[in-house]
Amino acid sequence: MHKYVLKRLILMVPIILGVIFIVFTITSLTPGDPGRMMLGMTASQEAVDKLNEELGFNDPYVVRFAKYLGNIVRGDFGKSYKNNQPVFDEIFARFPTTLKLALASITVTILIGIPLGVLAAVRQYSKLDMISTVSALFIAAVPSFWLALVCILAFSLHLGWFPPNGIGSIAHYVMPTFTLSVVYAASILRMTRTTMLESIRQDYVRTARGKGATPAQVIWRHALKNALLPVVTSMGMSFGGLLGGAVVIEQVFGMPGLGTLLINAIKMKDIPQVMAITIFLATLFCTIMLLVDILYAFIDPRIKARYTS
Amino acid sequence: MKKLLGAVGIMLVLVMVLTGCAGKDPAQTAAPSKSDTAGADAPGQTGDGRTDIVIGMAGEPVSVEPQSAYDAAGSKVVCNVYDGLVDVDDDNNIIANLAKDWDISDDGLVYTFHLRDDIRFHNGDPLTAEDFVYSIEKAIELGYGEETTGVIDHVEATGEHTLDVTLKHPYKPMMQNFAHSKYLYVVNSKLAKEAGDNFAINPVGAGTGPYKFVSWTSGVNVKLEANEDYHRGAPAIKEATFKFIPEQSSGAIALETGDVDVYTDLSFVDVPKLMEKDDIQVDVTLGRYAYYLCMNQTKEMFQDIRVRQALAYSINMDEFILAVLNGIGGTKTGNVVFPDTFGYAEGYPPFEQNVEEAKRLLAEAGYPDGISFTILATDGLRKVSAETLQGMMAKSGIDVKIDLLDFSAMVDKQVTDQHDVIIMNSSAPIEDADSELTDKIMSGKWGNFSRYANPVVDDLMVQARMELDDAKRADLYAQIQEILRTELPIVPMYYAHVASGANANLKGFRAWGSTYIFLRGMSW
């Protein structure tokens, strides 16, 4: 197991290098230059050229890439074109918000999605199953932007329960968490239902019932654990996605998270910032997927056996 | 199947209930509850003795140093923290500020300012001419305010409180620049040098303005507190928080719920609804943006004046404003110079749609079957505008294609002359025809995406800029506007409006057409 984890950690290096290469290339290939984005439409070309020169944007691609790699090896990820601040300062300023939102959302997602998915599967074709499945379909089809606005209108404006905007108190996180969770829970619910339906038809579930296990034991102890693997993967991906920032939700609820930071950085062609966020997220995502794989081993001994061999 | 239909039905009802209460109820229930707490209807009660304010705005500043705060959000903060040499009164007349008086050399090149000797920065350091030298040189070096700083040749301190600013050429509206341009505001040079790059995000104590910078929490807010020693009197509101609410609809809701006292960037979709509310005041005013069509005249088709005129006649601006700006987001115009600025010439009314005339002009120009071109657009306003024009122009036999791009990609195409037509808006930093026209119509200017090049116009523009006599300047601009009307290098569309909303109890609130919001005049 330790060996496996170490191997995976080492494997992350080429993955992240690949990400660096791809993102750096894309930012270089896309039209536009940071000088123009920063100085605006009215600035003269000379001023823009001068700024680009200062930023080193006028160097050839290969030179810039080599310089960049050299710098990050030394731990220097550069300064934001936008305000000349070290890029990770901004990332660390924003990450707590994103992390809190992601953790809250994934927790609520799990608490809603899995039990409902299990119940829907166990009571297949029942009213509960119908309602939850149709709601899940409906929510999956609803743009989260719309859902967020409806939440604000209903719970902020109409009922006055939660602040519509910003961060600062737990109350600020309620609606964004709800909106995100509902959307993710819808997909987790559908996935749990499917895998559970498969799992409760397995022989070992019949064996469990044949032992005289109670229905609850049969479902939660025998069927669910087996149904959980694909769900765990999906949750890992969701969590990674949430950490990348739920841009739309952050926008609507005015939350300063990584998502908006990234989008703004892309718009401004703030290359050092874009790169730093991407590297940060890629590392984070790889780590989460590794944790998911480790979690697999705890859920399924067969996989653990594969890791150790 | 029946069960499924039933479930769908339940969901639909749920949704209708939700959206229903969202759409209708707030107007009925939220308003009274709001006014209870705010005391809007209670006679004799002015606010509730508050001395704080929360201002919501659509962006987060890129910087709170005036020389690099090139965005709208940054402007809103810096205009309260920093001060300039001079200011303007309500009628846009120049009045003293940090400079108690000034002389302008006869050739109009050297501006000598005599600074007040009793001004202190927020950290207590006295203001000297050297601070201005540093600030203006920094602005020139950074280049963000090139349209206002570009004319400055050099600046020097000739005494502890005497400042000489030398221009490259005479420029009559320069005093307006000194009054309006944030890039020419003064910062504490000692602090700025010490802080280095950090200064742009944490310039504590570096201003002389009515508010002191307190903190900037990335992504959350900027906090200011009143400067009790402000040389023009301490402001009534003591604590100000600028909150970043990027989504306009969220901003409107934050205003309704009382989450913010002011929201500076209302969408015109939300304005009519907010106007109906007793506890909210909404101000819509002319922004400093004129929208116009740029027709790339390096393309043969647009070199023909008649084609350009045909485009002007194919637009129904009333319908456009209704469709794109909810009827209230703009005022149609036939002239890109603003009515209240120096050099504005009357007598150029907006074009009215005339399909027959547009067709006739096209036929005359050799396009009896109509023409076809592409409008570059980005998602959002430009896209909606382009689509609306597409529909209108089709009636005149003009086939408009829309090329939807990301902003930087669009700029890239413009710069490399790959565009046919674009919808431009360029702001004018000061209220002067020079500022409003230069970038749009002078040959070789970066913002001239019509690629219009008329030596006569160029010459008149240079003359008008150098001219120091107001009457003569006005006459030169009148001549230019006459040529622009005849040759129509760009098709003026509308002056954009800006809409801000505030708690009804806030006194001294209004919308500023510039990107500023001055808190000093506000009180509860």
Next chain:
Amino acid sequence: MSEAFFTIQDLWVRYVTDHETVYAVNGLSLSLKRGQTLGLVGETGAGKTTTALSIMRLLPPRVSRVDQGNILFNGVSLMDLSEEEMRRVRGEKIAMIYQDPMTSLNPVMTVGDQVQEVLELHKKQSRRALYKRVDELFAMVGIPPDRKKEYPHQFSGGMKQRIVIAMALACEPELLIADEPTTALDVTIQAQVLQMIAKLKDELDTSMLLITHDLGVVAQTCDMVAIMYAGKIIESGTVHDIFHNKDHHPYTEGLFGSIPKLTVESRRLSPIEGLMPDPTNLPDGCAFAGRCPACMPICMAQEPDYCQRASHAIKCHLFTGENRGEAV
């Protein structure tokens, strides 16, 4: 001799889906005396597993319908028990060994936990006693108790089936249902496992319903035999009746091909020409008529009754009514 403590009376089970109705068990009756082993023999699809699952009340919900019949266990109708009462019967009074040990064990639980679970469900005892009992059970089925911390994938098929057996016998049930317990195993260990079941059954004084299609197995382990065809018992009797009596149902004849020698270790059913009737559309008359070499007109029209001779019963027109005696 003790009376039958377990009886199935006229059991009818259907599977109903949107597309079709499968008639799986059609009026099955059988009985079992304490301590005896009944071999239920038949081809795949004859309804043997459905019968077993009916006893356990583990038929797939929604699609299955028990239309008629009764299952009496110690004089109590299992059909009348509540789900909770039935749950307490399962695993404790009636236990089952399943056909495929590969899929019958939960892959994500240790085998020890799975065995222990049965005991926890039915027998209140101290932790220590519980662990001791689990160890005993492992030792009983010939698996070193220190392997109880391992997971099913770490065991071979035969070992897994031993674990399933340990699970089934953990509470010393009165009735053990073994549903083709060796079919999924390697030929080499089939006999081993079977012998172990038989031995343990005797030791624990458990009665057994052994479902199989292996006549050799029946000859070795059973006291009674019931031959099943298309959801019905078409012949039943003692092992002696089936293996030594002269008269047989033509289907039984077919099964044997020629009467096998008891010394033959193991023998697969010899193929009979033709297929079982479509269970969604059973014919009138005798279900075997279509494949029967001795088919008579009456066989197509009328279902035969049982011809009972002492312990031996045959459901065939050859042995009933006026045809009696004309038999070969």
